[in-house]
Amino acid sequence: MNNSVGNTARLIGAGLRALLVLTVLCGVLYPLAVTGIAQVAFHGNANGSEIKDESGAVVGSSLIGQTYDLPKRNPDDPEESARPDLKWFQPRPSGGLGSNSVNTRYALILSGATNKAADNPDLVKTVEDAKAAVVADNSTASYTVDPRDVPADAVTSSGSGLDPGISPEYAKIQVHRVAERNGLDVGQVEKLVEQNTEGRTLGFMGEPRVNVLGLNIAIKALAKS
Amino acid sequence: MSPVTAGVLQLLALIAALALAYRPLGDYMARVYSSEKHYGPEKWIYKAVGANPSAEMRWPAYLRGVLAFSAVSVLFLYALQRAQGILPGSLGFSAIDPDQAFNTAASFVANTNWQSYYGEQAMGHVVQTGGLAVQNFVSAAVGMAVAVALVRGFARSRTGELGNFWADLVRGTVRILLPISVIGAIVLVACGAIQNFAGIHEVGQFMGGTQQWNGGAVASQEVIKELGTNGGGYFNANSAHPFENPTPFSNLFEIFLILLIPFAMTRTFGRMVGNLRQGYAILATMGVIWVGFTALMMWTEFAHHGPALQAAGGAMEGKETRFGIGASAIFSVATTLTSTGAVNSFHSSYTGLGGGIQLLGMQLGEIAPGGVGSGLYGMLIMAIIAVFIAGLMVGRTPEYLGKKISTREIKLAACYILITPALVLCFTAAAMALPTPGDSMANPGAHGFSEILYAYTSGANNNGSAFAGLNADTQWFNSTIGIAMLLGRFLPMVFVLALAGSLAEQKPVPETAGTLRTDKPLYAGLLVGTILIITGLTYFPALALGPLAEGLAS
Numbered sequence: 001m002n003n004s005v006g007n008t009a010r011l012i013g014a015g016l017r018a019l020l021v022l023t024v025l026c027g028v029l030y031p032l033a034v035t036g037i038a039q040v041a042f043h044g045n046a047n048g049s050e051i052k053d054e055s056g057a058v059v060g061s062s063l064i065g066q067t068y069d070l071p072k073r074n075p076d077d078p079e080e081s082a083r084p085d086l087k088w089f090q091p092r093p094s095g096g097l098g099s100n101s102v103n104t105r106y107a108l109i110l111s112g113a114t115n116k117a118a119d120n121p122d123l124v125k126t127v128e129d130a131k132a133a134v135v136a137d138n139s140t141a142s143y144t145v146d147p148r149d150v151p152a153d154a155v156t157s158s159g160s161g162l163d164p165g166i167s168p169e170y171a172k173i174q175v176h177r178v179a180e181r182n183g184l185d186v187g188q189v190e191k192l193v194e195q196n197t198e199g200r201t202l203g204f205m206g207e208p209r210v211n212v213l214g215l216n217i218a219i220k221a222l223a224k225s
Numbered sequence: 226m227s228p229v230t231a232g233v234l235q236l237l238a239l240i241a242a243l244a245l246a247y248r249p250l251g252d253y254m255a256r257v258y259s260s261e262k263h264y265g266p267e268k269w270i271y272k273a274v275g276a277n278p279s280a281e282m283r284w285p286a287y288l289r290g291v292l293a294f295s296a297v298s299v300l301f302l303y304a305l306q307r308a309q310g311i312l313p314g315s316l317g318f319s320a321i322d323p324d325q326a327f328n329t330a331a332s333f334v335a336n337t338n339w340q341s342y343y344g345e346q347a348m349g350h351v352v353q354t355g356g357l358a359v360q361n362f363v364s365a366a367v368g369m370a371v372a373v374a375l376v377r378g379f380a381r382s383r384t385g386e387l388g389n390f391w392a393d394l395v396r397g398t399v400r401i402l403l404p405i406s407v408i409g410a411i412v413l414v415a416c417g418a419i420q421n422f423a424g425i426h427e428v429g430q431f432m433g434g435t436q437q438w439n440g441g442a443v444a445s446q447e448v449i450k451e452l453g454t455n456g457g458g459y460f461n462a463n464s465a466h467p468f469e470n471p472t473p474f475s476n477l478f479e480i481f482l483i484l485l486i487p488f489a490m491t492r493t494f495g496r497m498v499g500n501l502r503q504g505y506a507i508l509a510t511m512g513v514i515w516v517g518f519t520a521l522m523m524w525t526e527f528a529h530h531g532p533a534l535q536a537a538g539g540a541m542e543g544k545e546t547r548f549g550i551g552a553s554a555i556f557s558v559a560t561t562l563t564s565t566g567a568v569n570s571f572h573s574s575y576t577g578l579g580g581g582i583q584l585l586g587m588q589l590g591e592i593a594p595g596g597v598g599s600g601l602y603g604m605l606i607m608a609i610i611a612v613f614i615a616g617l618m619v620g621r622t623p624e625y626l627g628k629k630i631s632t633r634e635i636k637l638a639a640c641y642i643l644i645t646p647a648l649v650l651c652f653t654a655a656a657m658a659l660p661t662p663g664d665s666m667a668n669p670g671a672h673g674f675s676e677i678l679y680a681y682t683s684g685a686n687n688n689g690s691a692f693a694g695l696n697a698d699t700q701w702f703n704s705t706i707g708i709a710m711l712l713g714r715f716l717p718m719v720f721v722l723a724l725a726g727s728l729a730e731q732k733p734v735p736e737t738a739g740t741l742r743t744d745k746p747l748y749a750g751l752l753v754g755t756i757l758i759i760t761g762l763t764y765f766p767a768l769a770l771g772p773l774a775e776g777l778a779s
Contacts, residue, residue, distance in 0.1 A: 011290070011293040012297060013275070014275055014290075014391070015294040018273075018274045018395075019298055019359075021273045022270075022363055022398060023356075026449075027354055027355040031445045034407060034410045034414075035422065038420035038421075039420070039421065042415055045414050045417045046414050046420040048421075048468065057429055059430060059431045061467075063468065064467055064468070066431055092546065098343070102318070102347055106437055108425065109345075110343050110345060110346060111465075112343075112461045113542075113570075113693070114543065114571075114574065115543065115574060115692065116668060117573060117668040117672035117775070118542070119533065119775055119779055120669065120672070121532075126533075128536055131536070151538065151539070152538045153539075153546050155537050155538075156544075158541075159462055159543050159544055159545050160466045160467060160545065162466065163545050165546035167546055201474050202474075203226070204230075204238070205477055206549060207228060207473075207552075209546040217431070
């Protein structure tokens with residue numbers, strides 16, 4: 001019996017030593033080596049692909065979606081629903097984003113999806129309301145949005161809640177509104193949309209999308225000039 | 226080009242890339258596990274461990290190694306999370322509560338990576354990089370080691386010796402997982418994944434003000450998360466988060482990493498048993514199921530049945546614009562047919578039938594192609610069941626690879642295939658019968674039941690993906706899913722190693738005209754049928770109450 005206790009202890013000791021050695025290898029040396037290479041070879045990417053506006057100020061990451069809302073009427077009211085600032089191209093809804101709840105000295109954004117089921121009545125209502133809002137917000141005196149032209153990405157939340165892109169179809173129905181609010185020609189705005197559209201990689205990977213932050217930076221620069 | 230065509234082309238590109246890597250990687254892994262030579266750095270590791278890597282182990286000794294290493298790993302990871310509040314380099318994050326720390330430790334050691342925490346607000350650099358990511362490597366290497374031990378059971382005769390666990394663990398990590406991870410991590414950074422050790426910092430925004438970002442060794446963890454079929458995201462949004470999976474190319478690359486080793490191990494198997502055609506038969510079985518499931522998933526997602534998806538005009542809820550429906554469907558099938566559980570789109574918002582495909586993929590036992598190592602040994606167990614059924618039909622003692630499948634072998638195989646269904650169905654039934662677990666459901670109706678069925682299916686099969694509306698951070702779910710993950714990982718390994726030992730002791734039976742040819746398409750067909758009927762039927766009543774009820778109603 002003593003012998004078997006001793007054997008077990010030896011085995012546990014071997015397991016612990018193996019874990020510690022492999023931790024040094026896979027948990028210290030490997031990530032440090034990769035970080036070293038990444039910081040030298042792909043400095044911008046490794047630090048979050050930050051993007052600057054025309055004045056040189058960092059305004060976010062080209063990979064991370066943002067919201068373009070008007071200031072709150074009452075900043076202390078967490079329940080107040082956001083009102084989109086219609087001067088700018090709007091991103092997809094982000095109903096799954098959460099806020100920091102564990103270490104509340106930080107104000108981190110929690111990425112995530114709504115996880116609502118395809119037959120959830122709440123989701124049906126959210127989608128229908130979002131569609132009505134997209135139609136109302138984007139129709140101008142000279143341009144009316146046909147509800148059938150509203151693409152699925154305009155009325156659904158993404159997986160991360162941080163989707164940097166919208167479909168070219170969603171950008172298209174926002175063009176007239178953005179042009180009007182910024183005092184620009186529709187043609188000029190359409191051109192900027194085209195410049196900020198990325199097609200499928202090698203023609204078949206993924207889906208075409210428009211980078212909303214990049215596009216809004218370009219709109220801002222054009223409206224200023 | 227239509228999105229459907231683009232989806233099909235992405236699937237074809239993936240198949241082509243996997244086919245190119247199949248032979249070199251499969252042969253290389255066979256050499257890794259067969260070589261007598263120990264490299265210099267490996268010798269230092271063995272010296273530190275105090276193990277003789279050339280000493281052969283019989284199955285009980287091999288199993289003791291697996292269990293001792295894994296038990297120490299659970300305790301270490303638990304202690305690391307509990308001590309997070311006082312560890313330097315933890316961004317000031319506090320200690321993880323005991324039930325969640327147990328759940329997370331069990332989850333990462335069992336190669337499951339079920340997460341009841343939010344990565345970006347709960348885990349600092351030390352726990353993520355020094356704890357969780359390390360288990361991504363070693364739990365994968367343990368799975369591969371057990372698979373290789375079973376293959377040696379078939380390949381060897383009259384011995385009972387299965388190799389050395391410490392040597393297999395170290396070689397799998399050092400010679401296979403690490404080199405591919407270094408290259409893969411750089412590829413991901415080149416696409417835009419982040420890789421730094423910055424603290425939480427402020428970044429300006431377009432509309433003014435700032436947002437707070439975590440830094441982190443994301444790319445280096447992301448690559449092994451996929452390659453080792455682990456699946457635990459650095460961020461809550463997992464591979465949907467742009468910092469983990471920035472582009473359509475990085476997305477296909479990550480799917481490739483998920484499937485790379487599980488498929489290539491069939492070549493390793495064929496090589497090590499000295500008959501490549503046997504490996505091809507297993508590969509064909511895995512491939513048929515994988516392509517079939519992917520095609521079904523694309524069909525149901527592009528058809529987007531379900532009231533909310535119909536109202537939206539497409540199944541984009543929980544999916545990213547840059548991936549779209551096709552690449553999301555491919556990812557979700559790859560992750561549930563392996564033991565990965567990483568997601569680039571959120572499974573709970575798939576169509577009812579899409580959710581059913583994800584559930585069934587895990588319930589088949591994750592064998593097409595399955596987790597690294599666990600996919601191969603799971604499939605070989607089914608291969609034994611299939612020859613047994615064929616043997617019953619003709620009234621002949623079944624054989625597989627020259628080994629008799631007698632009472633002892635079939636009992637062990639039967640125990641293996643009963644464990645996970647028992648865990649899944651008993652825990653699901655208990656959660657549904659008790660008054661409070663149902664409060665965690667986030668969706669009404671059949672989908673609420675599916676959330677709980679999914680949670681235990683994912684835990685017991687070591688997948689780790691979720692119908693994530695379910696609030697799983699409760700003492701009940703943290704404890705029961707934690708237990709399901711540990712039992713679902715290590716009990717099957719007990720039976721696999723016992724089976725390997727029993728096979729290795731046998732003397733080979735010469736092949737005769739009456740031997741069932743297990744390297745022919747007929748047998749692969751029989752194997753597909755056996756898998757679908759045996760495991761599929763076990764779960765059919767539960768599936769009928771959840772995803773089938775949801776899918777057929779819409």
